[in-house]
Amino acid sequence: MKYWLMKSEPDVFSIDDLKKKKSSLWDGVRNYQARNFMRNDMHPGDCVLFYHSNATPPGVAGLATVSKQASADPTQFDKKSEYYDPKSSKEKPRWFCVEVQFKEKFKHFVSLEAIKQNLDLKDMLVVQKGQRLSIQPVEKKHFDKILKMALKP
């Protein structure tokens, strides 16, 4: 079992949206590194930190779990979608996405600032300079620490 951090802009799709839907395809990812994580490395049961990016404040808002193995991202075939990719085909899809399931919304939001201030978390990718990847692997010790911070501010 692995641990991940997945970024989403709450204006577009927030932890509350996932809570309402219960589960959702993580579609619209158009970055090869992030795609490779979903297609090759993410498996049902993996734990996901749901991160609010481009938010005030940014940070980890809750927990989700991978509920379905990666499959072709349907938005790439949809001409009306902003994620439509004319270079992709159903025979040879370019983009993949996993399904994630809501687990919990944190009692205490773990802000990016709090993560930055915690020395135990200084190696987390999300606090590294210039790290824009929207899906990142997370070490278990870091994952556990975030959970503790969510329990008690």
Add this chain to the structure above:
DNA sequence: GCCAACGTTGGC
């Protein structure tokens, strides 16, 4: 809105 840090594209 700014802009640094990336990632992608396309001409050559």
Add this chain to the structure above:
DNA sequence: GCCAACGTTGGC
């Protein structure tokens, strides 16, 4: 295969 130009991400 190089790399300049362009686009995007995301914190601030």
